[in-house]
Amino acid sequence: MNVWSAPGALHIARGEVEDADSLARLHAQGFYRGWPASDFADYLGDSRITPAYVATDARRRISGFAMLRISGEESELLTIAVDPxxxxxxxxAALLAAAFADLAMSPVKTLFLEVDETNAPALALYHRFGFAPIGKRKGYYPKPDGSAATALVMRATIG
Structure with missing residues (x-):
């Protein structure tokens, strides 16, 4: 089992089905429409297709996570969330580095993601990891006020 270092005396390990409630709580803190724990449990149940990387302390209190979907030589960053x-x-950055390191040992060659085009901190992080914009999805992210934000579609090469 791979374990990676993370800031704040944390480490990053693969997510497990038992982490579903924690991931749902963290996700709800970062996104207007959080996903239910049952969705996370389903994803975590097949870690070959939807691996998750969790930043945790020695008592498995999770402070952040990243979840991917893998299909052949392509992968998608489904979501990433960090405790406020x-x-x-x-x-x-540590979560993305762990995901990239793990993907480098697989057949995956490309990682895709969608991000709100106004999310400057996320965009800065993704640019540091070599993501480049390849398209837009208008009205992709619903907002509390009833409007919808445009998603920027980005791609990075693994390896």
Whole structure:
């Protein structure tokens, strides 16, 4: 089992079905429409297709996670979330680095994602990891006020 270092005396390991409730809580803190724990449990149940990387302490208290979907030589970053108290400390970068390291040992050659085009911190992080914009999806992210944000579709090469 791979384990990666993370800031704040945390480490990154693969997510497990038992982490579903924690991931749902973290996701709801970062996104207007959080996903239910049952969805996370389903994803975590097939870690070959939808691996998750969790930043956790020695007692398995999770402070952040990234979840992927793998299909052949392509993968998609489904979501990434960091506890608001831990943001700005490099945890998101550590999670992405772990995912990239793991994917480098697989047949995956390309990683895709969608991000709100106004999310400057996320865009800065993704650019650091070599993601480049390849398209847009208008009205992709619903907002609390009833409007919808445009998603920027990005791609990075693995390896």
């Amino acid at each position: 108290k831990m943001r700005g400390r490099g945890l998101g």
